[in-house]
Every structure is written in C-alpha cells, then in structure tokens.
Amino acid sequence: MAIEKNYKQILLSRLILNPENDRFEPVINEREAIEMMLQKLGTKIYNLAYDIVKRGLSKKPFYVIPSDDGKKYIVKDGNRRTTALKLVAHPQLIDKNKYPEYRKRFERLHKFFINKPIKSVLCYVYLDSNEADQWVELEHTGEQKGVGVVSWIPEQIQRFNTRRGKKIKIEMQALNFIRNSSFVSSDIKEKTSTISLTNFQRILSDAFIRERLGLKWVNSMLLSDYPENEVAKGLCCIINEIAKPDFSVKSIYTVKDRMQFIERISSSLPEFSDKSSKVDIWELSYEDNDYFNNETNEDTSINNVQINLDNNDNKEVGKKAIPINRKNVIPAKCLIRITNPKVNKIYKELQTLDINKYTNCASIVLRVFVELSIDTYLETFQLLGEQTISAANSGRSLHDKVSIVRSNMTSRKVMDDATSKGIRVMTKKEDSLWSIKTFHAYVHNNIFAPTPTDITTAWDNIEKFMVILWHEIEQQLINK
Known part of the structure; x- marks a missing residue:
C-alpha cells in the first residue's frame, strides 16, 4: 500500500511551535512559546x-499545517517533542539568565545529541487548522465513548510491560497471588480491583513490612517460606x-508512618517468628494467562513445589520454582545500559554464552566484566586520585576497588543498605566470586573449576x- 502523500519528512528548522497551543494561554511567537514550555513543563x-x-x-x-507564507509548518500536535528537539539541538x-x-542541563545533553542528531521528523500535513483539530481532539480529549484514545490503568500497563519481558513489579506479584489463592475470599479478590496500586506498592516495598508479612524480595521475585494460608x-x-474509603497515602508516606500503620493492624496479622513452622520456599506469582504472559525458557527447569499447610492438608500447588538452571550467566531480562563499548560487548556475550557448554569460559569472562565495570566506575568518579593513570594500573586489588565503589555508592545514597551489606559480606568471604583467590583459582588452578550454578x-x-553501578556511570557522564 502506498504511503499517503500527506506524510512528509520535514526539517526541524521548518517547524514552528504553535503559539496557540491549547495546553496554555496564547502567546505571540515561537520564542514566547518556548519560554512558556519551560515555565510550565521545564x-x-x-x-x-x-x-x-x-x-x-x-x-x-x-500533526502540522502550513504556515501563512507556505515556507514553514505550524505544529498542531507534537509541540512537547518539538520543544525538546529544538532545545537539545540549540541550547x-x-x-x-532566566533559566540557568x-x-x-540541555548543554550537557547536547554533547550526546550531536553524535547522532535528529534533523528532520515525520509529519502528517493537514490542509488547515480545522481539519487538524478534528484529529487532535481524538488524541487529547478523553475516551469520547470509545472513539478517542483510551488511557490504560496501572494494572493494564503492568500486563503490557510483562509481555515485553520486563520484570513483574512487587505489587502485581502479590495481587496475582491473592486473586488465585484458594485461601482468599471473593470479597477480597474484588477489592484488589479498586485499591490504589501505588499505595500497595509503597507498603510492599518496605522491608520491615515484608518481614512482618513473611515475605522476601529476591532477584525481583516475591517469595515466602511460610504456609500459603498465613501469607x-x-x-x-x-x-x-x-480499600477503605477514608484511607489516605499520608498514613503510609514515611517509614515511621508505615511502622505505625502496621502496628495498628498487628493484632489481625499472622505471627511469624523463628519458631514458626516453615515450608519449602515458594514464589507468589502464579501462572495466570489472564494477567501475565507465561512463556518460559525451554532451558529453564520448572518443578512443582510441595506446600505443607498449617491444617495438615498437604496440598500440591503448581508453582514455578526459582530458576536455577538457566542457560546464560546474565538473564536476557536484565537490561543494563553500558556506556563503555568493550564492556557492553562482554555484557552481551554473557547474555548469550551457553554456560552449560562453556562453564570455564563463562567464569573468566564474568570476572573480566566485573573488574572492568568496577574500574570504569572508579575512573568516572575519579576515586583513585589525580595521579592514577587508570584503575587497572592503580596497584589495588579487586577487593579494595570493590570496597571503594561500595563505600562511594553508599555514601551517595544510591544503593540501599541491604545491597551494600550483601556486597560487603561477599568481598570478605574468600570463597565468593569477588575473592581474588577464587578468581585466580578459576584461571590458574588446573583442578579447581566452577559449576554453572x-x-x-x-551473578544473581x-x-x-x-545495575545501579552502570546507571550511576551513565548519569555522571551526562551531568558532566
């Protein structure tokens, strides 16, 4: 099918911001339109x-219409994108003086933009403003009984993200469990469709509350080793x-608020302690085609887990065990933006290398990836002193370099205490992957070899x- 002639690739320089943008009050020209955008949506x-x-x-x-002189085009829909492009191209x-x-920030971003600039954009040219407004109305004035654009609710967004391979958020895993559990009444299941997901997420993201509910958050999975009926x-x-009509986010806004919240309802909660009966660890996210895409890697081992309930009714529930036999070192769903080209290639190799066939190779490549990542962070944040040419030639051990990076990330409050503590413990243990002895043994000891697990x-x-380390490296480079 031929492309309509109304579609045109138009130079950015020929686009004019709409001075009568309906988001704001009218202005005289494009310069004032840009200033209005910065004031309202900077x-x-x-x-x-x-x-x-x-x-x-x-x-x-x-969506554009020709200007009065016919030489340029006025943007009817796409003014935010046009503004962003014009400012990043010409800070x-x-x-x-008004917006220092x-x-x-745009000058820093411009340095990256010029490496791959966008000079023209795809436009649909309408004959006049009235014709364009009919379609702009469908885009921006609500559902209009199904004719206009229908916005997704948070749960629908979650389903979409899950089908794209993104990890299921903690609140959705919990809702999935509640809606499928035989221990949950239909009344509660109905309430899950009316609650604020952001409130539920705020509660479950609190480590203190998770512990009180007998839950664990491990590798982006919500788990428990307590009986299903108690959870x-x-x-x-x-x-x-x-779900109560008078419930307010203010009651759970801070850590202190959430502790008071859980204390108020503590008498209704199950009591979990070291003496409580436990079961084999299980995952709360059930298989449910109505809510999530359940395609699994054919190389992943899935088993049924036996759950022992308090009522002594041994019920076998089909749940996914934690994947322990995956094919690659780094899961394909683990998305990291790596700014260093060499390290990025190694990262991609670790996502495709068959660890069962090339176990020794995988262990060595992972060791290289870890150290190069640490070195990049040290050099990006200049943590080794001005006299040090490079982290690789600093003379410091990997243990020392990891410790410096961990301390820096902790002090900058970009890493939570649990992750920081985990890394600190790992670096102290001689048999951990961080250990220089372990790394050297993998490379030099002819009888010492790792298993895929x-x-x-x-890596897990x-x-x-x-993930945090490379995110911080990228942000630092942008902000320079």
Whole structure:
C-alpha cells in the first residue's frame, strides 16, 4: 500500500511551535512559546529530551499545517517533542539568565545529541487548522465513548510491560497471588480491583513490612517460606485496610508512618517468628494467562513445589520454582545500559554464552566484566586520585576497588543498605566470586573449576549492584 502523500519528512528548522497551543494561554511567537514550555513543563521537557537522546524519537508523526507564507509548518500536535528537539539541538534558545539550570542541563545533553542528531521528523500535513483539530481532539480529549484514545490503568500497563519481558513489579506479584489463592475470599479478590496500586506498592516495598508479612524480595521475585494460608491472611489484611474509603497515602508516606500503620493492624496479622513452622520456599506469582504472559525458557527447569499447610492438608500447588538452571550467566531480562563499548560487548556475550557448554569460559569472562565495570566506575568518579593513570594500573586489588565503589555508592545514597551489606559480606568471604583467590583459582588452578550454578548464583547476588553501578556511570557522564 502506498504511503499517503500527506506524510512528509520535514526539517526541524521548518517547524514552528504553535503559539496557540491549547495546553496554555496564547502567546505571540515561537520564542514566547518556548519560554512558556519551560515555565510550565521545564523538567518534563528535559526528561523527554533525555529519553529522545537515549532511545530515539517516537514513531508517531507530528500533526502540522502550513504556515501563512507556505515556507514553514505550524505544529498542531507534537509541540512537547518539538520543544525538546529544538532545545537539545540549540541550547542557546534558553535564556541563561532566566533559566540557568535548564541551560546547563540541555548543554550537557547536547554533547550526546550531536553524535547522532535528529534533523528532520515525520509529519502528517493537514490542509488547515480545522481539519487538524478534528484529529487532535481524538488524541487529547478523553475516551469520547470509545472513539478517542483510551488511557490504560496501572494494572493494564503492568500486563503490557510483562509481555515485553520486563520484570513483574512487587505489587502485581502479590495481587496475582491473592486473586488465585484458594485461601482468599471473593470479597477480597474484588477489592484488589479498586485499591490504589501505588499505595500497595509503597507498603510492599518496605522491608520491615515484608518481614512482618513473611515475605522476601529476591532477584525481583516475591517469595515466602511460610504456609500459603498465613501469607494470604496477612496480605488480605493489608488489602482490607487500603480499600477503605477514608484511607489516605499520608498514613503510609514515611517509614515511621508505615511502622505505625502496621502496628495498628498487628493484632489481625499472622505471627511469624523463628519458631514458626516453615515450608519449602515458594514464589507468589502464579501462572495466570489472564494477567501475565507465561512463556518460559525451554532451558529453564520448572518443578512443582510441595506446600505443607498449617491444617495438615498437604496440598500440591503448581508453582514455578526459582530458576536455577538457566542457560546464560546474565538473564536476557536484565537490561543494563553500558556506556563503555568493550564492556557492553562482554555484557552481551554473557547474555548469550551457553554456560552449560562453556562453564570455564563463562567464569573468566564474568570476572573480566566485573573488574572492568568496577574500574570504569572508579575512573568516572575519579576515586583513585589525580595521579592514577587508570584503575587497572592503580596497584589495588579487586577487593579494595570493590570496597571503594561500595563505600562511594553508599555514601551517595544510591544503593540501599541491604545491597551494600550483601556486597560487603561477599568481598570478605574468600570463597565468593569477588575473592581474588577464587578468581585466580578459576584461571590458574588446573583442578579447581566452577559449576554453572556457582556462576549464575554469583551473578544473581551482584545483579542489583551492577545495575545501579552502570546507571550511576551513565548519569555522571551526562551531568558532566
């Protein structure tokens, strides 16, 4: 099918911001339109520009109409994207006296933009404003009984993200469990559709509350080693509370608020302690085609887990065990933006290398990936002193370098206490993957070799640390 002639690739320089943008009151010209955007949406425009630089421009065409002189085009839909592109391409359009911070931020972003600039964009050209407004109305004035754009609710967004391979958020895993558990009443299940997901997420993200509910958050999976009926009882109590009409986020906003919240309902919660009966660890996220995509890697071992319940009714529930036999060192779902080209290639290799066939190779490559990542962080944040040429030639051991990075990330409060403590413990243990002795043994000892499980477990233990590390490196480079 031929592409409509109305679609045109138009130079950014030929696009004019709409001075009568319906988001704001009318202005006289494009310069004032840009200033209005900065006044009203400054941070959001910067975030949009950052996203465009990071992953490219949305494929949705801009809606435009010819200007009065016919030489340029006025943007009817796409003014935010146009503003972001114009400012990242020409930061000098920002008045540095009025908006000094935005000027600096866009100047830093411009350094990355010019490596792969966007000079033209796909537009749909309407004959006049009236024709364009009919379609702009469908985009921006609500559902209109199904004719317009229908926004997704948070739960629908979660389903979409899950089908794309993104990890299921903690609140969705808990809801999935509640909706499928035979220990949960239909009344509670109905309430899960009315609660605020952000409130539920805020509660479950609190480590103190998770412990009180008998839950663990490990490698982005919600787990428990307590009986299902007891875990269901605790979660149902939470749902009951946050479903009340007068419930306010203010009651759970801070750590102190959440501790007081859980104390108020403690009499209704199950009591978990060291003396409580435990079961084999199990995952709360049931298989449920109505809510989530359940395709699994054919190389992943899935087993049924036997759950021993308090009522002594041994019920076998089909749940996914924690994957322990995956094919690759780094799971394909673990997405890390790595700015160093060499390290990025190693990262990609660790996501594709068959660890069962090339176990020794995988252990050595992982060791290289870890040390190069640590070295990049040290050099990016200049943590080894001005006299040090490179982290590799600093003379410091890997143990020392990891400790420096951990301390820096902890002091900058970009890493939570649990992750920091885990890394500190790992570096002290001589038999951990961080240990220089272990690394040397893998490389030089002709009888000492790791198993695939050793290596995947090592990665699982450091995954969150590495994700944070590379995110901070990227942010530091952008902010320079």
